[in-house]
Amino acid sequence: METGFRKWIIVITIITSTIIELIDTTIVNVSINTMSGNLGSTLEDTAWVITSYAIANVIIIPMTSFLAQTFGRKQYYIGSILLFTAASACCGFSTNLWELVFFRFCQGIGGGALLSTSQAILFETFSVKERGLASGIFSLGIIVGPSIGPVLGGYIVDNYQWQWIFNVNIPIGLLAAFLSFIYLRDTPKPTVQKSIDWWGILLLIAGIGSLQVVLERGQTDDWFAANYIVALTAISVISLLLLVWRQLSIDNPVINLKVLKSGTLAISAIMTFVLGFGLLSALFVFPLYTQRIIGYTAFQTGTILLPGTMMAALISPFLGKMLQNGIRPQYLIICGFGLTAAFGFMMSRNNLESGDANFLLALIFRGLGAALLIVPLTALAVSDLKPADIPQGASLNNMMRQMGGSFGIALTNTYIAHREAINRTALITHVTASDAITLQRRQSFVRNFMAHGANYLHAVQQSIEALERTVVRQTFLLSYMDAFLLLAILNALCIPLVVITIKRRPVVKVGKIEIPDAH
Template identity: 80%
Template sequence: METGFRKWIIVITIITSTIIELIDTTIVNVSINTMSGNLGASLEDTAWVITSYAIANVIIIPMTSFLAEKIGRKQYYIGSILLFTLASAMCGFSTNLWELVAFRFIQGVGGGALLSTSQAILFETFPPKERGMASGIFSLGIIIGPSIGPVMGGYIVDNLSWQWIFYVNIPIGLMAALLSFIYLRPTKGAADGRRIDWRGIFLLAVGVGALQVVLERGETDDWFAATYIIVLSVVSAIALILLVWWELTTAYPVINFRVLKSATLSISAVMTFVLGFGLFSAVFVFPLYAQRIIGYSAFQTGTMLLPGTLMAAMISPFLGRMLQSGLRPQYLIITGFLFSAIFGFFMSKSNLATGSAYFFIPLIFRGLGAALLIVPLTALAVSELKPQDIPQGAALNNMMRQMGGSFGIALINTYISNRAAVNRTALVAHVTAADPATQMRLQGFVGNLMAHGATYLRAMQQAIGGLENTVVRQTFLLSYMDAFLLLALMNAFCIPLVILTIKKRKAGAAPQKQVVVSDH
C-alpha cells in the first residue's frame, strides 16, 4: 500500500497505461479504409490488423498473473509497456500489410498484459477498505479508452496519416515506463524452482487463438460455409476442454481455474461477459450507424460519444466511494443494465431524419450504464478472494470482458446481416410497378432529372438507381434499429438474473458464516 504523492503518481501511471491499451482496440477501426489504400491491400485482408491485436489480447490476459509472479510484477509491467511501445513504433514503420499485422500481434501481447497487471497493482496500492475506490479509478481507463479511440483515430486520419495512430503511443509509453521504474516498489520473481506450464500455454494459445479467428472472421466468410471456420471451431473446442482439464490437474497451472470456486467471482465473470458483449457491441454499432446511415464523419461520430464518456468518468470515483460505504454492488449493476437497455431502446426509435441532438440523451445513458456496470463488477469479482488470488481473479474477469466483446461484435454483425436480408425482402415486396407510391416517386425522380437536362432514358436509369439506393439505405436503417433493440432486450433480461443472484447470495450467507465459526 502507498500513500501521498507516490500513491497518486502510481494511479496516474496505471490509468494512462490502461487507456492507451484500450484506445488501440478501437482507434484502428476508423482508419481501415485509409490503410487499405496506402498498403495496396483489400479491406478483407486489412481487417487482420484488428483481428491480430484482439487474438494476442485474449491469449495473454489470462496468463498475466502467472507471468507477473514468475518474472516479478514490476519487471513484467515495465517490460510489457516497453514491448507495447516498441511494437507501436514498428507498426508505424511497416511498409506492407503483413508486417503491420505481425507487429500488431506483438503490440497486443504487450497491451493485453497491461490490463490485468494494472488492476492488480492498483488494488495493491490501496488498502482493502478502499478497493471500491480503486475499482472506480480503474474503470476510468476501461470506459474512456474504447470511446475516445474513434475520436483520436478520426482526427489523426483526417489531419495527419494513419501511421500517427501508432506513433502517439511512443511518448506516452516511454513516460509510463519511466514513472513505473521510479515509483513502483521492487518485486522479485518466483525462485521456487517451479517449472513453466508450457502445455497449458500451448493449449491456451491454440484454443483462444482459434476461437478468436472464428469470431473475427466468421461473418466475412459466411461462418460454417467456410471449411477453415469449421476446422478452427473444432480445434478451439478440443483445445479449451483439454486446457481446463490440464490446468485443474497440474501442480503449477498457468491459469489457476481453482479461483472460480468463489461463487462471487464466477457470477461476476458471467456478468462481465454480458457487459463486454453490450459495451463493445454498442461502440461497434453506433459508429457504423452514424457514418453509413446518418452520414457523419469519423471525427463527428467520436465527438458524439464523448459527453457520455466524460459523464461516466466523473461518476466512477463516486461509485467507488458508495461501494466502500457498504452499498451492495448488485443494486448498481441493476441500474447499469437498466440504463444500457434505455440506450438501446431510444436508439431503436431513431430514423433518417434524426439529428445529433436526439442522440445526446441515449448516449449519456450508455456512458452512465457502462460506469454503473464496470465499477461494481470489477470490485465484486475480487471482493472475496485472498490477496494472492486477486491477480488471477482480475485476469480471468478481464478475459471474460474481452471475450464478451469479441462474441458481441461477431454476433451483432451477423445479426445485422441477417436482418438486412429479411428487411430488404419486406421492402422490395412493396416497391413494384403496380404500387402507386413507387410510380409517383419514380416519376418525380425522372421529372427532376429531365428538368436538369437529362434525356428520358438516362433519367429513368438514374431514377431506378436512386430508388435502389433509397431501398438499401432504408434496409440498413431498419437492420441497425433491430440491432439496438436486441441490445436493449439483452440488457433488460439481465436484470431478473441479478435479482435472483441477490436472493441466492442472501440464502447462502448463513451457512457460510457457520462454517467459519466451526473452523475456529
C-alpha cells in the same frame, strides 16, 4: 498499500497505461480505408490489423498472473509497457501490410498484459477498505479508452498520416515505463522456481487464438462455408476442453481455474461477459448507423460519443466511494443494465432524419450505464478472493470482458446481415409497378432528373437506381434499429440474474437491537 505522492503517481501511471492499451483496440478501426490504400491491400486483408491485436489480447490476458509471478510483477509490467511501445514504433515504420499485422500482434501481447496487471497493482496500492475507490479509478481507463479511440483516430487520419496513430504511443509509453521503474516497488520472484506448464500455454494459444479468429473473421468469410473456419472451430473446442482438464489436474497451472470456486467471481464473470458484449457491440453498431445512414464522418461520430463518456468518467470515482461506504454492488449493476437497456430502446426508435439531438440523451444513458456496470463488477469479481488470488481473478474477469466484446461484435454483425436479408425482402414486396406510392415516387425522380438535364430514357434509368438506393438505405436503417433493440433486450434480461445474487445480509444482535452486518 501506498500513501501520499507516491500513491497518486502510481495511480496516474496505471490509468495512463490502461487507457493507451484500450485506445488501441478501437483507434485503428477508423483508419482501415486509409491504410488499405496506402499499403496497396484489400479491406479484408487490412482488417487483420484489428484482428491480430484482438487475438494477442485474449491470449495473453489469462496468462498475466502466471507470468507476473514467474518474472516478478514490476519487471513483467515494465517489460510489457516497453514491448507495447516498441511494437507501436515498429507499426508506424511498417512498409507493408503483413509487417504491420505482425507488429500489431506484438503490440497486443504487450498491451493485453497491462490490463490485468494494472488492476492488480492498483488494488495493492489502496487498502482493502479503499478497494471500491480503486475499482472506480481503474474503470476510468476501461470506459474512456475504447470511446476516445475513434475520436483520436479520426482526427489523426483527417489531419496527419495514419502512422501517427501508433507513434503517439511512444512518448506516453516511455514515460509510463520510467515512472513505473521509479515508483513501483519490487516484487520478488519465487525462491523456488515452479515448473512451467508449456502444454497449458500451447492449449491456451490454440484454443483462445482459434476462437478469436473464428469470431473476428467468421461473418466476412460466411462462417462454416469456409473450411478454415470449420477447422479452427474444431481446434478451439478440443483445445479449450483439454485446457480446462489440464488446469484443474496439475499443481502449477498457467491459469488457476480453481479461483472460479468463488461464486461471486463466477457470476461476476458471466455479467462481465454480457457487459463486454453490450459495450463493444454498441460501439460497433452506432458508428455504422451514423456514418452509413446519417452521413457523419468518423471524427463526428467519435465526438458525439464524448459527452456520455465524460459523464461516465466523472462519476466513476464517486461510484467507487459509494461501494467503499457500503452500498451493495448489485444495486448499481441493476441500474447499469437498466440504463444500457434504455439506450438500446431509445436508439431503436431513430430514423433517417435523426441527428445529435436524438442521440445525446441515449448516449449519456449508455455512458452512465457503462460506469454503473464496470465499477461494481470490477470490485465484485475479486471481493471474495484471497490477496494471492486477486491477480488471477482479475485476469479471468478481464478476459471475459474481452471475449464478450468479440462475441458481441461477431454475433451482432451476423444478426445485422440476417436482418438485412429479411428487411430487404419485406421492403421490395411493396416496390412494384402496380404500387401507387412507388409509381408516384418514381415519377417524382424522373421529373427531377429531367429538370437537371437528363433525357427521358436516362431519367427513367436513374429513377430505378434512386429507388434501389432508397431501399438499400431503408434496409440498413431497419437492420441497425433491430440490432439496437436486441442489445436492449439482452441487457434487460440480465436484471433478474443480478436480483437473484442479492442475498440478505446477516443480522448482528446488539442487546435488543438487530443491526445488518456491513460485510
